[in-house]
Amino acid sequence: MSRIEAPRDEVTGNLLDRLLDGLPAEAVLTDPDVTAAYAHDMASFCPAGTPAAVVLPRTVEQVQHVLRTATELRVPVVPQGARTGLSGAANASDGCLVLSLTKMDRILEISPVDRIAVVEPGVVNAVLSRAVAEHGLSYPPDPSSWRCAPSAATSAPPPVVCAA
């Protein structure tokens, strides 16, 4: 089945080619029907632009590649977690690169002695809460958003991992 692709202007074409030098093809989304879903957070009343592309890195090195490429080409970058924010702060601007961190969802370390957890930015609060509970600890996020919101972008003061 043939697909109708959106015309790529020079900047966007160059951007996509350069991104694919350091990212697998499945980590670079350009289909407008798909990227539209990443254009705004849960504040549907806030205006949002059309991103040039959405990238879904899985590693720190891939994030570095994205940011170096965007900086060199002077393309604005909008970081996104799960887009559960309620202020439009994660909304795309026209021609931007959306940097979605949802695939970076590993818990790297839980130190029960120090009560510190080291996590990637896409770890969802509920997952972290369950993981620390196995060590007799509690990570107490807002119960209304904890199933969908990652811990990285929570606008409340960062909760500490407490003894349960």
Ligand SMILES: Cc1cc2nc3c(=O)[nH]c(=O)nc-3n(C[C@H](O)[C@H](O)[C@H](O)COP(=O)(O)OP(=O)(O)OC[C@H]3O[C@@H](n4cnc5c(N)ncnc54)[C@H](O)[C@@H]3O)c2cc1C
């Ligand atoms: C039902 C519900 C209840 C909520 N209750 C609360 C509450 O009690 N307290 C509270 O503080 N908030 C609450 N929120 C809103 C809260 O802001 C979000 O749930 C959460 O903090 C946003 O996380 P997110 O990963 O979805 O961020 P997004 O919405 O994707 O992004 C939010 C902001 O953070 C930036 N950002 C995201 N990830 C990164 C990153 N890795 N590095 C740099 N910048 C980044 C984005 O650019 C944007 O500016 C609630 C939301 C919902 C839907």
